[in-house]
Amino acid sequence: MPSLEKPLALMFVDIADSTMLYERIGNVTAAALTQRVLAHLRQLVEGSGGGVIKSLGDGLLAAFATGDQGVRAACTMIDIQERYDLRLRVGLHYGTVVEGLGDLYGDACNVAARVQQIARPGEILATAALVDGLSAELRDRTKPLSNVAMKGKTAPIRVHQILSDKDGDDSIDSTTLGFLMASPSGGTMLTLxxxxxxxxxxxxxxxPRVTIGREESSGLRIASPQTSRQHAVIDFSRESFLLTDHSTNGTFIRSGGSPPVVLRRDSTKLxxxxxIGFGAEALNEGQDHVIAFRGELA
Incomplete structure (x- = not known):
């Protein structure tokens, strides 16, 4: 009996911050926009020689015979996202999968999904397994990042950023704060x-959420050459505060006299x-890339 296993380039793509999108424009409008975007993404996948395996609410799982096809589709997706006033996150991996009825199975699917999860909005990330098989033209558009630890893997996986036609370095602007809100009165509440x-x-x-980076739309906008445009996000979830790094240089967390914790495309509780140093070690609160944090029950 022939093997059902086959090597494929896998793509997970989703609409970043879709929950906030529904809050911002309303359920009906957001649902209609999501369907239009997913239909467009499906066309781009098929136009690049791939196929959509399944829809995932606000995203898709797609497969391609080659990494080049997947990268070209991903770059086109990033280049058209501004038409819809939203951002996409794309993760790519090349590996062996088992074909099932309307789905794909195997460790390669888990890796591709994880890579998409650690991508920041508007970014394409790919594993070395995919990048190593690209044509010279497309390999020149990749930028190696760090090794990323993944659940179930004994060794970290090398991740690369893939630059689309519209990627480029933004100018560094002055620092502004996007949010300022005090705790509501009454009741005991965990605060950061x-x-x-x-x-x-x-x-x-x-x-419940603050985005941090050089980008103008960041909740906390930091003018430091060491800080990425979309560096990190802090979320309040399940009575705790989770910091997730999306940067190139990493996030450095120093608490008490302990050695700093370094995050690179990973998360930790505060x-x-x-x-917290965004892009370099935090030595003191006066540095332009450093913020101070304090958690309490109040």
Missing amino acids: HLSYRGHAITMNRSL VGRGL
Whole structure:
């Protein structure tokens, strides 16, 4: 009996921050927009020689015979996202899968999904397994990042960024704060206090997410050459605060007298108090890439 296994280039793509999209424009409008975007993405996949395996709510799983096909489709997706006033996250991996009825199975699917999860909005990430098989033309559009630890893997996986036609370095602008909100009165609530150059943000259920980076739309905008445009995000979830790094240079968390924790495309809970360096080690609160944090029950 012939083997059902076959090597494929796998793509997971989703609409970034889709929950916030529904809050911003309403359920009906957001649902209609999501369907239009997914239909367009499906056309791009098929136009690049691939096929959509299944829809995933606000995203798709697609497969291609070659990595070149997957990369070309991904770049086209990123180049058209502005038409819809949203951003996409794309993860690519090349590996062996087992074909099932309307689905694909195997470790390669898990890796591709994980790569998509750690991509920041508007970014394409791919594993070395896919990049190594690209044509010279497309390999020149890749930029190696760090090794990423993945659940179930004994060794970390090398991840690369793939640059689309519209990628480029943004100019570094002045620092602004996008949010400033105090804790609501009444009741005991877990809070996280962030301070940066005389400004303060209090995170809680009323302000459950703050994005951090050089980009103008960031909740906390930092003018440091060491900080990425979309560097990190802090989320309030399940009574704790989770910091997720999406950067090139990493995020450095120092708490008490312990050695710093370094995140590269990974997440960790923030506890106690300390300093966070976005792009380099946090030595003191006066540095332009450093914020101070303090968690408490208040």
